[in-house]
Amino acid sequence: MPGPRQRRTASVDGDARELILDAAEELIAESGFDATSTAAIAKQAGVPKGLVFYYFPTKSAILTTLIAERLPAEPLADVAGLVVTGEPESTLVNLEAALNLRDHHSSVMRVIIWREAETHPAVRAHLRRFRTYLHDATVEVLRASSPVAVSARVLDSCATTWVAAMFSVASIDRLRDLDGTREHREDLGGVARVVAAGLEQLGAAGA
Template identity: 45%
Template sequence: MAADRRTRILNAAEELFAVDGFDGTPTARVAEAAKVPKGLVFYYFPRKIDLLLTLLQERLPTPTKDTLAGVVRRGDPAGSLLAMHRRLGMEDHDSLVLRTIIFRESGTHPEVRDHLRQLRRSLVELTEEALDRAVEWTVAKTLRRRAAETFVSVMLDHANARRSGGALPDVQGAATVVGLAVAAPGPA
């Protein structure tokens, strides 16, 4: 029962923050939408910012190396990147609302900006790890980082374009280009 109320509070906050913004949503409206007393919101989330940070941490967590289990194929960096992209599900509908919140609030709330930076950093590191596992030789550190940053930029742009209804970048094409960039052995 307690977990259900906490989940209802998070669900309501996510929807309201996406529509009206964090600063434009009073906690009383969150409580009303969640059908809980206002005091219960503060019981679970002592400060309003704690509610936003919990949404980010629980519903858009930074990925771990476990994400790569079963998706990386040695000798197929492009296919491995695409499989990782699918596993991450960055464009899934459930996280689209959160991305609306993140991109809106990152300019005014340093905690949100920090989470976004950490998410991007972890995605780059994960992509570098995927490339290390997929490529059959040692890729130069600088090239590996640039390749990972390029692919992550396309993944994030793809997720954001899905949210905003814009033209979708070609994730498959980006994976192919990155795969070709790391395909030839070079100096480590």
């Protein structure tokens, strides 16, 4: 499943660990974790099978490392710099751009997480932390950017809507990646305007 990311080779950077993770990411996204053997990962990476186990003592360690390092549960250390005071719409757009969930690499990793969450508890736990982080980060930037005081309930609803929208358009982008039509990107700006308008209207109404 070749994609926009250029596959590394040992002759390029000699980093066997990253080569192994690159290969695992590609093969697991394509065939699933259980159907991907360590031998196949080693072959794809162009390294001896023993080197795979040198870096990753178990096959499961490859999966957990891949997820932790390439789609961390808390990707942004600080979201304060994304806030535009009085402009929640611009703030939401800034948050989405900083998270970069629509990047091809991120979309491949989400395919892996959603697929493997069904059978791997550690992946489910990571997914829960990731969604919680996105929700909490959205609440934080909305509270800081809102021109009116807003209740916790309204912030929660708006954050839930925005996180769902981010995941939705990222999934659409992933399908378009597969079809080779990625240039037609969904516009999240309109959703940001709707969320911002709802935030202000409900806040002003004291909902």
